[in-house]
Amino acid sequence: MRVASKTVYDAARFNLASIQEQFYRANQVVATGKRITALSDDPVGLTQSLHVKSALSNLEQLGHNISMGKSWLTASESALSQAQDIISDARALCVQMVSGTIDLSQQAPAATIVQNHIDEIVSLGNTEINGQYVFAGWKTDTVPFGQDGTYHGDNHAFTIKIGNDTTIEIGADGEAIFQDLFTTLSDLKDALEGNDVEGIRAAMTNLDIDLDRITTKISDIGSKVLRMETNEQIFQEVTISSTQRLSEIEEADMAAAIIDLESREVVYKAALASSARIMQLSLVDFLS
Amino acid sequence: MSGLGLVLDIAKTALSTQRYGIDVTGHNIANVNNPSYSRQSPVIEAKEAVSYGGVLLGRGVETTNVVRATDQFIESQLSEQKSNEVAFQEMERYMQILEGFLNENSETSISVLLSDFWNLWHDISNNPAGSAERVAIWEHSALLAERFNSLEADLIQMKTDLTGAVSFGVGRINEITEEIAYLNTQIVAIETSTTANDLRDKRTALVSELSEYIDVKSFEQSNGSLTIITARGCVLVQGNEAYNLEMGGTNGDRVTWRSSGNAIVDITDYLANGKLGGWLTMRDEVIAKCELDLNALAKEFIWAVNYQHSQGVGLKLFEPDTTLTGTYKTSMDLDALEFGSEIQYIADGFKLWIEDRTDPANPVINAVSVDLSGLDGSSSLADVATAINNQIAAAGLAGVTASVSGDAIGFTAGSDYAFGFSDDNSNMLAALGVNTFFQGASAGTMELNPTLSNKDYIAAATIEADGSYASGDNTNALAITDLQYESNQISQWTCDRVNGNTESTITATFEHYYHGLVGAMGIISSSISRSREFNEVMVNELSQIRDSISAVSLDEEMTNLMEFQHAYEAAAKLIAVADEMLDELLSVK
Numbered sequence: 001m002r003v004a005s006k007t008v009y010d011a012a013r014f015n016l017a018s019i020q021e022q023f024y025r026a027n028q029v030v031a032t033g034k035r036i037t038a039l040s041d042d043p044v045g046l047t048q049s050l051h052v053k054s055a056l057s058n059l060e061q062l063g064h065n066i067s068m069g070k071s072w073l074t075a076s077e078s079a080l081s082q083a084q085d086i087i088s089d090a091r092a093l094c095v096q097m098v099s100g101t102i103d104l105s106q107q108a109p110a111a112t113i114v115q116n117h118i119d120e121i122v123s124l125g126n127t128e129i130n131g132q133y134v135f136a137g138w139k140t141d142t143v144p145f146g147q148d149g150t151y152h153g154d155n156h157a158f159t160i161k162i163g164n165d166t167t168i169e170i171g172a173d174g175e176a177i178f179q180d181l182f183t184t185l186s187d188l189k190d191a192l193e194g195n196d197v198e199g200i201r202a203a204m205t206n207l208d209i210d211l212d213r214i215t216t217k218i219s220d221i222g223s224k225v226l227r228m229e230t231n232e233q234i235f236q237e238v239t240i241s242s243t244q245r246l247s248e249i250e251e252a253d254m255a256a257a258i259i260d261l262e263s264r265e266v267v268y269k270a271a272l273a274s275s276a277r278i279m280q281l282s283l284v285d286f287l288s
Numbered sequence: 289m290s291g292l293g294l295v296l297d298i299a300k301t302a303l304s305t306q307r308y309g310i311d312v313t314g315h316n317i318a319n320v321n322n323p324s325y326s327r328q329s330p331v332i333e334a335k336e337a338v339s340y341g342g343v344l345l346g347r348g349v350e351t352t353n354v355v356r357a358t359d360q361f362i363e364s365q366l367s368e369q370k371s372n373e374v375a376f377q378e379m380e381r382y383m384q385i386l387e388g389f390l391n392e393n394s395e396t397s398i399s400v401l402l403s404d405f406w407n408l409w410h411d412i413s414n415n416p417a418g419s420a421e422r423v424a425i426w427e428h429s430a431l432l433a434e435r436f437n438s439l440e441a442d443l444i445q446m447k448t449d450l451t452g453a454v455s456f457g458v459g460r461i462n463e464i465t466e467e468i469a470y471l472n473t474q475i476v477a478i479e480t481s482t483t484a485n486d487l488r489d490k491r492t493a494l495v496s497e498l499s500e501y502i503d504v505k506s507f508e509q510s511n512g513s514l515t516i517i518t519a520r521g522c523v524l525v526q527g528n529e530a531y532n533l534e535m536g537g538t539n540g541d542r543v544t545w546r547s548s549g550n551a552i553v554d555i556t557d558y559l560a561n562g563k564l565g566g567w568l569t570m571r572d573e574v575i576a577k578c579e580l581d582l583n584a585l586a587k588e589f590i591w592a593v594n595y596q597h598s599q600g601v602g603l604k605l606f607e608p609d610t611t612l613t614g615t616y617k618t619s620m621d622l623d624a625l626e627f628g629s630e631i632q633y634i635a636d637g638f639k640l641w642i643e644d645r646t647d648p649a650n651p652v653i654n655a656v657s658v659d660l661s662g663l664d665g666s667s668s669l670a671d672v673a674t675a676i677n678n679q680i681a682a683a684g685l686a687g688v689t690a691s692v693s694g695d696a697i698g699f700t701a702g703s704d705y706a707f708g709f710s711d712d713n714s715n716m717l718a719a720l721g722v723n724t725f726f727q728g729a730s731a732g733t734m735e736l737n738p739t740l741s742n743k744d745y746i747a748a749a750t751i752e753a754d755g756s757y758a759s760g761d762n763t764n765a766l767a768i769t770d771l772q773y774e775s776n777q778i779s780q781w782t783c784d785r786v787n788g789n790t791e792s793t794i795t796a797t798f799e800h801y802y803h804g805l806v807g808a809m810g811i812i813s814s815s816i817s818r819s820r821e822f823n824e825v826m827v828n829e830l831s832q833i834r835d836s837i838s839a840v841s842l843d844e845e846m847t848n849l850m851e852f853q854h855a856y857e858a859a860a861k862l863i864a865v866a867d868e869m870l871d872e873l874l875s876v877k
Contacts, residue, residue, distance in 0.1 A: 004327075004839030005320050007832055014828050018821075039387045040817055043810025050392060050399050050803035057403035058772070061410045068414050132415060132760065138749070140760030141417040154758055160414055161766055164773045171760075283843040287850075 005282075012275040016268075023268050026261040029252045036250055049249045052242050058164070059235045059242070065160050066228045066235075072158075072170040073228070076134050077221045079124040080214050083181070086117050086124075087211045090185065094204045098197055111192040118185045122149060125178045132158075135174030144174045149182035151175040162231050168224055177217060181210045292873075294345065295866040301348030302859035305332055308351045309852040316840045317849075324493035326356040326838040328485055356485045359837050363492060364506065366830040367499040371561035373827045374500045376820035378566030379574070382446065383813040386575065389442045390806050398439065399806070401432045402799050406772040412748050413765035417603065422743040426736065433726065433734040436586050440732035443579045450571040451541045457501050457564050458533045458543060464498045465516065465530035472513035473528040479512045498524075502533075502562040518545075519558035543568075557785035568785065574812055577783040579731075581805045584779040586731040589798050591627055592771050594724035598709065598717040600747030600764030601757050605643055605706035606699070612707075615721030615737055616729075617695040622672070623665035626729035627719040635661040638712035640676065641751055642688050646704045653755035656683045660714050669697050672716075697722065710751040723747065772797065 028037055036042050036049070093110055125145040127134045136144035136153030144153035151174060158171025184206040191199025312330050319325040331354070335347040391397060408425040415421050471491045478484040491514060498504050498516070506516045509527075516525040522545040523531055529548075533555075536544035542556045543564065557572070559565045606612050618624040622631060637660035643653040656679050663671055673690040680688060687705030691698050697720050701707055709723050717723055721737070725746075728734040739745055749761035775795045783789045796804060 001832075002836045002844075003841065004835040005842045006323070006839040007835045009321075010828075010831060010835070014824075018824075038384075038813075039390060039392070039806060039810030040383070040813035041810075043807045043814060046392070046810055047803050047807030050806065051800060054399060054403045054799045054803070057400075057407060061407040065410055065414060130415070132417070136760065138758035138761040140415075140758075142760075154756065156758070156761070158760060159762070159766070161410060161769055165770075167766065283846040287846060 008278055012279060015271055016275060019264070019268050019271050023261075023264040026257065026264045029257045030254070030261050033252055033254065034250055035252045042249075045249045049246055052246045052249070056239060056242050056246070059239050062162060062164075063232065063235055063239075066162050066232050069160050069162060069168060069170040069228055070225060072129055072132075072134055073221050073225050075127050075129050076170075076172065077218055077225075079127040079134070080177075080218050080221070083121060083124050083178075083214055084211060084218070086120055087181070087207050087214065090114060090117055090188065091204060091207045091211070094188065094200050094207065097192065098200050098204070107192045107195055111189050114185055114189040114192060118149065118182065118189070119147075121178060121181060121185065122147060125174050132171075133174075134158075134171050135177060137171065137173050137175075140171065145178065149178070149186070151179060162228055166231070168227065170224070172217070177214065180206070180213070184210055292866050292870055294347070295869075296863060298346070298348035299859050299862040299866060301335060301350055302862065303856060305330075305349045305351050306852045306856035306859060310849065310856070312354055313845050313848045313852060317842065317845050320840045320842055320845075324489050324496065325840070326358040326485070326489055326492075327840045328354050328356050330354050353483060354485060355483065356488065357838050358488075358492075359834070360508070362830065362834050362837065366827065366834050367496045367504065368561075369823060369826050369830055370496065371499040371502075371504065371565075373820065373823035374563055375561050375566035375569070376816055376823055378563050379570050379816045380813075380820050382450070382567075382570045383574070383809075383816055385446065386443075386578065386809060387813055389439060390578075390809055392806060396431070396435060398432070398435050399799060399802055401428070401435055402802060404428060405432055406769055409765055409769045412746070413762040413769055416748040416762040416765055417759040419743065422746050425746065426740060426743050429725070430736050433728075433736060436582070436731040436734045439582060440579065440730070443575050443582070444732075447571050447575055447579075450567045450575075453567050454541075454543060454564055454571075455535050457567070458535055461498065461501050461524075461564075462530070462532045464494050464501075465524045465532070468494050468498070468514065468516065468525045469528050469530040472525065475512045476527075484512070500562055502564050503559055504562075519555045519560070520545075520553060522547075522553055522555055572785050573783040574809075576789070577781050578805065578809060580779075580781040580783070580789070581801075581808075583730045583732075584781070585798065585801050585805070586734050587729050588776050588778045590726045590729060590734060591630065591718065592774075592776060592798075593768065594721075594726055595630075595715060595718040596764065596768050596771060597725040597747050598712055598723045599750065599767070600723075601708045601710065601749050601751045602745040602747050603749075603759045604744050605641070605708040605757075606701060606745070608645065608701050608703050608705055611698045611700040612722060612739060613693070614697040615724060615727035616719060618669060619695045621666045621668055622663070622719075625719050627715070628665065630715040631660075631665070631719045632714045632716075633660045633663050633665075634714050635659045637661075637714040638717055639710045639751070640680070640688065640699075641708045641710065641755060642680070642685050643706045643708075643755075644685075644687060644704065645706060654683070654685055655710075655755065656680050656685060658716075660716060668692075669695070669720075672720075673697060696720075708751050708757070772799065776801075 029035060036046055039046055093113060097107065097110055122145045125135050126143055132140040133142065133144050133153070136142055137156040138158060139153045140158055142152050144151060146152065153174050155173045155175060157169035157173055159167045159169050162168050184203055187199060187206070188203035190196070191203055309330050309332070312328050316327050319327075330351045332349055333352050335350050337344040337346050339345075392399060394400075405425075405428060408421070408428050412418070412421045412425055468491060471487055471494070475484045475487050475491065478487065495504065495506055495514070495516065503519045504516055504524075505518070506514050508514050513527050514525065515523065515527075517523050524533075525531070531548070532546060534544050534546060534552075536542050536552060537554065537556075542554050543559060545553045545555050547553065556568060559568055616625045616627065618628070622628045625631075637658040639655045639657055641653055641655050643651050645651045656676075658676055658679055660672075660675070662675060669692045673692050676690040680686065680690075687702040688707045689700050689702075691700065699707060699722065709717055712718070721727055723739075723745075724737050725740065726734055727737050748765035749757050749759065750763045751757045775797055777793045777795055778798075778801050779791050780794045780801075781789055781791055794801070794804075
């Protein structure tokens with residue numbers, strides 16, 4: 001083929017430009033450490049990485065939800081186990097009071113003790129986490145129990161989301177848990193004040209029922225905490241594998257990128273050298 | 289005639305021919321880097337011999353013509369390929385801008401904002417009564433709506449810029465075609481006697497520039513004039529006539545061609561090559577798709593959130609002595625509402641709860657179960673208001689009145705009454721924009737419902753069957769968080785200028801749909817870049833072929849120069865010899 005003078009210069013221009021573009025891109029990959037710097041670099045990979053990122057964001061949120069749920073359940077559990085202790089104490093008191101060896105004059109102080117128990121249960125029933133009452137049903141911003149044990153909450157249980165399609169009750173209907181206990185304790189107090197041994201015995205039976213109910217509730221909370229921890233563990237594993245997947249999609253394989261950059265550099269240098277040589281030559285220089 | 293006179297005569301023709309050759313070589317050297325120049329060469333022929341004494345005697349040499357080395361086929365291939373290349377170059381340039389708009393490497397990209405939007409609803413569901421959570425979702429949703437607005441505004445601005453570029457291009461095309469028509473006239477006039485080499489080069493250059501703007505097909509008439517046609521067979525230049533393109537259409541954004549008979553042809557959708565082809569493809573296919581898809585997403589997203597929000601109740605009912613105004617307006621029938629087609633005209637429509645606070649200590653709440661079966665898509669807002677008011681009265685209740693003002697429905701509470709909604713099976717409330725989260729129905733118009741500037745009205749709770757509602761109830765907030773996992777039917781567009789735009793539906797979550805849109809733009813962008821690279825290589829190869837035929841080689845010209853120079857020296861020597869011979873003769877005594 002006949003090579004025109006212009007062709008020599010055009011070819012140098014064209015080749016140098018396209019090699020330089022590739023060199024620049026290879027450099028971009030090494031400099032940023034990312035495979036994808038623009039949408040068009042790898043649209044399919046980009047779409048996947050966006051999917052993964054939104055899934056990660058969701059997992060992080062569910063993680064927040066779970067840790068909040070766990071703090072609620074821990075608070076409930078500690079309130080309920082304190083209630084258990086109080087019931088045991090009350091029961092022991094009853095045993096003492098019906099044994100017959102107790103002086104009548106001791107029954108009045110015993111009634112005071114029971115009143116203190118009632119007060120303690122009220123404050124346990126009013127357990128709050130960050131201003132939200134755990135045993136108020138959905139009325140989480142209302143103090144659930146009045147001084148006399150009347151319930152101001154409602155009969156729902158506060159529920160949160162701990163998985164894409166999993167919800168879990170972390171709050172509780174305080175009435176269902178504590179109302180009978182209040183009745184039992186105030187009956188007991190009345191019985192003590194009225195020296196009613198039968199009443200005290202009845203209260204003992206009821207205290208057993210209350211204890212049972214609260215124990216069941218505690219074990220229910222335990223199993224919920226377990227469920228949450230299982231989810232949490234799964235989320236952590238998924239987060240790790242997703243993060244890994246994200247870096248596979250987005251991040252450059254540095255060794256390969258640097259080798260690529262170096263090979264482009266070699267090509268670029270060779271093109272510069274050969275262009276410089278061919279552009280210098282002309283018959284004009286050889287005519288005298 | 290024979291003799292020394294003939295020798296001198298031959299030498300003279302030789303001298304002038306060689307000098308002519310040097311002129312042409314000089315012209316070639318001078319144009320060595322003129323890209324549209326075709327190298328010229330003299331056509332040298334022996335002069336017609338004369339018969340003298342039965343012998344044919346040569347009479348020297350003459351330059352009969354100067355021709356240019358050119359291949360019309362390659363030239364037209366090249367300009368067609370260039371036309372393609374330029375289209376892709378322009379698309380690539382604008383695509384880079386579009387990629388910038390869709391930049392995902394930032395904390396304020398729509399996909400991040402969407403994820404955060406759901407997360408903040410999770411936060412509300414974790415603490416429905418919390419005011420910080422309510423402020424957060426309010427601020428964040430405003431930001432999300434703003435991002436949708438500004439992306440839409442950017443797309444519209446880009447379309448406007450492209451229309452401006454097209455309009456500028458049309459101006460330049462008209463200048464070029466006028467100039468070609470003028471050159472046609474000149475070339476035809478000159479070529480009655482000789483070839484108009486340089487004018488032809490100039491015309492080729494103009495055709496090449498024209499093809500950088502628009503689709504061009506050209507062919508030469510026998511008299512040397514060039515006819516140029518563009519898309520849809522519209523003639524741009526014929527002989528000494530140029531036919532102008534104009535910006536037309538109702539919005540002035542269409543490219544039209546005017547025939548000699550003043551008929552107007554819209555060629556916009558048929559322009560595929562050159563800058564105009566690139567710009568119009570960007571505007572009417574790529575950006576158009578991006579905009580349509582973005583709006584489809586915004587519309588479905590707004591609807592889904594609004595529908596769920598309208599089922600709920602905030603921390604309090606809508607207060608006494610206030611009017612709650614719907615955000616969607618119509619002066620015509622209900623079908624004309626943005627989401628009018630969603631309304632179900634059913635008996636079990638929605639519940640309007642009215643709380644009577646005449647005795648502040650003992651408020652009484654009752655529901656009107658609104659029956660919409662008497663209405664249909666041709667009913668007006670006033671019909672809706674009347675139906676609701678009649679049913680309030682029929683239920684023996686009072687204190688809340690529905691009315692129409694400014695083409696929107698409004699619910700007004702009397703001084704001792706408050707109200708709320710629940711159980712909307714008809715979609716009516718969301719379609720009216722009552723108790724909704726967003727207003728607007730597209731990316732450009734999306735905004736927060738102004739009612740929510742009182743953040744207590746963010747509806748995380750639900751009014752229960754007995755009329756109770758609790759500030760810690762998060763059932764509606766949980767239902768809204770569920771929307772992020774739900775697959776929706778969302779329109780997806782394919783834009784094709786020639787065959788028209790087609791709508792299909794895909795099933796995807798909102799986030800996945802948006803990711804898909806971003807990915808689709810990336811795919812378009814990378815395929816444009818690949819096409820640009822391919823066309824660049826093609827143009828480069830064709831240019832080399834064209835230049836191997838037409839462009840100047842200095843080495844070659846220097847050789848020619850030597851050749852002509854030596855021939856000139858020889859011809860001069862011939863004159864010297866003839867001179868000596870004449871001297872010899874004249875000295876004979």
